[in-house]
Amino acid sequence: MRRLPIGPATILWTIVAIAFAVQFALEGAYIALGVEILVGLVVLVLSTRPQGRTFLGRLKLPVLAIISAFIVGGVVLIFSDLEFYAAFPGDPLGTLAASLGRVGSAYGALIVGALGDPGKIVAALGSGNANKIGIAFRPISETLLATTPLILAGLAVAVAFRSGIFNIGAEGQLKIGAVFAVWVGIWVPLPGPLHILAALAAGVIGGAAWGFIPGILKAKTGAHEVITTIMLNAIAQQIMLTLLLSPILQPEGGTTPISRTVMDSAQLPVLLDLPKIRVHFGLIIALLAAVWTSWLMFRTTKGFEFRAAGLNPRAAGYAGMRAGRTIVLAMIVSGGLAGLAGASEVLGTTHYLSPTISPGYGWDAIALALLGGTRPSGVVIAALLFGALRAGGPSMALATGVPIDLLAFISALVIMFVAAPRLVREIYRVRLSATAPSTPQVVETPL
Amino acid sequence: MRSFNRLLALGASVAIIFAACGGGASAAPTIGPTEAASIEATPAPTEAPAAFKACLVTDTGGLGDKGFNDNALKGLQDALAAGYATEVKNLESKKDADYTSNIDLFVADGCQQITTVGFNMGEVTATKAGENGDIAFSIVDFAYDPAIPNVTGIVFATEQAGMLAGYLAAGVSATGKIGTYGGLPIPPVTVFMDGLAAGIAYYNQEKGTSVELLGWNAAAQSGVMAPADNPWGNSDFGNQQAQAFFQEGADIVVPVAGGTGIGSFNAAKQAQSEGKKVYAIGVDTDQYLTAPGFESVILTSIQKIIDKAVADAINLASQGNIGGTNYVGTLANGGVGISPFHDLSSLVSADLSAGVDALKAKIVDGSVKVADYLK
Numbered sequence: 001m002r003r004l005p006i007g008p009a010t011i012l013w014t015i016v017a018i019a020f021a022v023q024f025a026l027e028g029a030y031i032a033l034g035v036e037i038l039v040g041l042v043v044l045v046l047s048t049r050p051q052g053r054t055f056l057g058r059l060k061l062p063v064l065a066i067i068s069a070f071i072v073g074g075v076v077l078i079f080s081d082l083e084f085y086a087a088f089p090g091d092p093l094g095t096l097a098a099s100l101g102r103v104g105s106a107y108g109a110l111i112v113g114a115l116g117d118p119g120k121i122v123a124a125l126g127s128g129n130a131n132k133i134g135i136a137f138r139p140i141s142e143t144l145l146a147t148t149p150l151i152l153a154g155l156a157v158a159v160a161f162r163s164g165i166f167n168i169g170a171e172g173q174l175k176i177g178a179v180f181a182v183w184v185g186i187w188v189p190l191p192g193p194l195h196i197l198a199a200l201a202a203g204v205i206g207g208a209a210w211g212f213i214p215g216i217l218k219a220k221t222g223a224h225e226v227i228t229t230i231m232l233n234a235i236a237q238q239i240m241l242t243l244l245l246s247p248i249l250q251p252e253g254g255t256t257p258i259s260r261t262v263m264d265s266a267q268l269p270v271l272l273d274l275p276k277i278r279v280h281f282g283l284i285i286a287l288l289a290a291v292w293t294s295w296l297m298f299r300t301t302k303g304f305e306f307r308a309a310g311l312n313p314r315a316a317g318y319a320g321m322r323a324g325r326t327i328v329l330a331m332i333v334s335g336g337l338a339g340l341a342g343a344s345e346v347l348g349t350t351h352y353l354s355p356t357i358s359p360g361y362g363w364d365a366i367a368l369a370l371l372g373g374t375r376p377s378g379v380v381i382a383a384l385l386f387g388a389l390r391a392g393g394p395s396m397a398l399a400t401g402v403p404i405d406l407l408a409f410i411s412a413l414v415i416m417f418v419a420a421p422r423l424v425r426e427i428y429r430v431r432l433s434a435t436a437p438s439t440p441q442v443v444e445t446p447l
Numbered sequence: 448m449r450s451f452n453r454l455l456a457l458g459a460s461v462a463i464i465f466a467a468c469g470g471g472a473s474a475a476p477t478i479g480p481t482e483a484a485s486i487e488a489t490p491a492p493t494e495a496p497a498a499f500k501a502c503l504v505t506d507t508g509g510l511g512d513k514g515f516n517d518n519a520l521k522g523l524q525d526a527l528a529a530g531y532a533t534e535v536k537n538l539e540s541k542k543d544a545d546y547t548s549n550i551d552l553f554v555a556d557g558c559q560q561i562t563t564v565g566f567n568m569g570e571v572t573a574t575k576a577g578e579n580g581d582i583a584f585s586i587v588d589f590a591y592d593p594a595i596p597n598v599t600g601i602v603f604a605t606e607q608a609g610m611l612a613g614y615l616a617a618g619v620s621a622t623g624k625i626g627t628y629g630g631l632p633i634p635p636v637t638v639f640m641d642g643l644a645a646g647i648a649y650y651n652q653e654k655g656t657s658v659e660l661l662g663w664n665a666a667a668q669s670g671v672m673a674p675a676d677n678p679w680g681n682s683d684f685g686n687q688q689a690q691a692f693f694q695e696g697a698d699i700v701v702p703v704a705g706g707t708g709i710g711s712f713n714a715a716k717q718a719q720s721e722g723k724k725v726y727a728i729g730v731d732t733d734q735y736l737t738a739p740g741f742e743s744v745i746l747t748s749i750q751k752i753i754d755k756a757v758a759d760a761i762n763l764a765s766q767g768n769i770g771g772t773n774y775v776g777t778l779a780n781g782g783v784g785i786s787p788f789h790d791l792s793s794l795v796s797a798d799l800s801a802g803v804d805a806l807k808a809k810i811v812d813g814s815v816k817v818a819d820y821l822k
Binding site: 234 | 507536538539541542543544545547548549551552553555556566567569570631632633634674675676
């Protein structure tokens with residue numbers, strides 16, 4: 001029997017998408033409608049392309065995984081609502097319709113909360129009132145703010161992945177980087193831009209040093225990096241807490257684990273000086289880091305050695321590459337990027353350090369590296385998605401009462417679908433191009 | 448696989464068609480997504496002239512801790528039930544950077560009173576109160592010196608209630624040893640442990656006994672703390688630490704570490720099933736009520752009456768009193784206390800109960816001071 005060009009599941013979500021589109025249009029949520037149509041077009045284009053080495057081909061699996069995750073998330077949202085069970089026997093269709101409406105409202109509020117309301121943006125720009133403009137652009141600013149540390153931490157894990165190292169220690173490297181950066185920000189009096197550069201450099205050095213330890217342990221003694229990095233995460237947390245409770249970071253007379261505020265000269269400036277706009281130059285730094293990482297991995301000899309070690313360390317060794325050196329270097333780069341994420345958070349976002357500086361960026365980073373196919377460009381796109389989820393969540397909770405935890409659930413589902421490419425291929429009947437890799441290239445080293 | 452997909456598609460299309468038809472007419476309680484970013488304050492409905500919107504930002508510890516944050520949320524809900532507020536909303540913080548954005552969202556949403564929970568939010572609350580002078584703020588477990596005109600700082604003299612619990616524990620303990628541990632070595636935690644130490648010292652002085660407190664040295668201000676990477680939710684540690692205390696001969700354990708304490712309750716329950724007479728003392732709320740399943744274990748709880756303080760601050764704000772003072776919960780004003788003994792009241796003799804009441808009266812009238820018993 002001849003295969004249909006589009007699988008039934010693709011038809012299914014198309015119908016769901018149309019239902020949501022109708023609802024968003026009725027509610028006047030035009031940005032939600034716009035995003036919906038955009039996603040629809042992307043998927044339509046993707047469904048005609050085989051998975052493979054082209055740009056669109058690579059995009060295919062992650063996009064389908066994301067859509068699947070949102071659909072499953074919606075189903076869970078419906079079935080976790082106790083009122084649904086109470087009302088269903090009496091009026092099955094009406095209840096189902098109301099529940100779908102609730103899911104649509106929640107996702108609509110999520111999108112508006114992450115990207116803003118175009119009507120308000122136009123009105124604010126027209127009024128020329130700085131306060132109104134700031135409020136209108138606040139959602140995008142919050143999304144980009146949440147994206148910044150995710151890009152840097154995701155890059156850190158991606159570089160290590162590509163080099164055949166499973167760096168679970170980004171969380172600890174980020175914290176040590178934050179400690180170093182905040183210390184320089186508090187205590188080293190330097191003029192303006194120089195102070196920022198010094199504090200950022202301190203963050204990189206702190207993270208790199210914390211990455212160097214598991215690197216050298218693996219190179220010299222063969223200690224597995226999964227174990228050493230996990231242990232170093234716990235040690236980093238303790239070091240951070242001890243310093244936060246000591247005069248080294250604590251303000252005079254302080255009793256709580258919250259550091260002094262960094263000097264004004266060390267604070268990363270915001271990108272637009274408007275009320276409520278918090279996104280800062282850390283975003284530019286993160287994007288530059290992505291470009292640099294891409295150049296390092298794919299345009300330099302060192303990067304080639306990293307990737308060769310990742311693909312087959314024995315062959316790399318046979319070709320005359322020094323495996324130990326490569327491991328240590330890759331971990332230094334990885335740790336430095338994670339440290340930069342911590343520095344950007346304390347210098348740009350909070351301006352102080354506390355034990356809750358990271359809500360698990362280092363763990364999200366592993367998911368981001370996987371979702372982004374361990375490519376810097378992929379990591380940036382994946383970080384934008386996760387950043388939007390984090391930033392839009394509170395708006396969704398406020399407008400519709402749907403708990404933020406739904407988004408953690410959806411993020412986890414995205415990862416599961418990406419990690420199980422065959423499942424997604426089966427559901428959506430994706431054809432595989434002859435040369436396509438079946439999974440993102442994550443290779444375990446036998447070291 | 449294929450036929451399953453078809454079935455799924457068919458079912459969904461039917462559902463969607465009905466959704467499209469019925470969506471508009473059904474009484475779905477959906478709120479338009481655009482409201483999320485609304486900047487105008489919600490206009491007061493004409494029939495209810497005293498519309499008042501109170502909102503609460505919880506700390507990163509989050510809801511479901513059966514203590515601190517949950518209790519503050521209960522205060523918010525009580526305020527709604529009591530009619531202090533006509534509408535309430537709450538948001539959870541997942542990281543430090545969320546404090547600012549959550550408060551901004553509430554301001555944009557038209558909240559007239561905003562409660563923040565925990566010392567972590569001290570600085571952010573001060574900044575936001577400065578930016579929004581017409582909104583009343585209150586913050587749990589933090590006070591400002593000098594006070595901010597539109598902020599009510601809510602703090603507790605927890606050591607007073609802790610002292611009563613220490614005295615009670617000393618009287619109940621058959622082995623003469625009581626174990627305690629904390630979440631983090633920070634004042635909101637260690638005041639509980641100081642109180643216990645003081646109560647035990649007072650009991651020893653009064654009765655000539657030598658009851659010991661394990662896990663906290665009040666003079667040195669150091670003791671056993673949960674691992675710092677997960678101080679408030681590590682029930683494994685809570686379980687092991689309680690067992691260690693029981694092994695050292697303690698028969699009452701007082702965990703001051705949020706959800707970690709649930710592990711200690713479990714350890715005590717397990718030990719009881721093996722015939723040991725061991726008990727635990729709860730913290731923050733009456734955990735006999737909030738941690739069901741441990742009725743046979745929980746002797747009493749050292750309570751900070753956060754819910755009442757939160758609701759009272761909302762009430763004051765709704766009457767136009769938007770802050771500028773700090774509230775200190777004490778034994779005297781009922782802001783702290785120990786909860787009833789419930790199922791374990793048979794362990795507390797009339798004599799001991801009278802002793803607890805006498806001590807309470809002395810703390811209230813100021814003739815006994817906790818600090819004097821921490822040497």
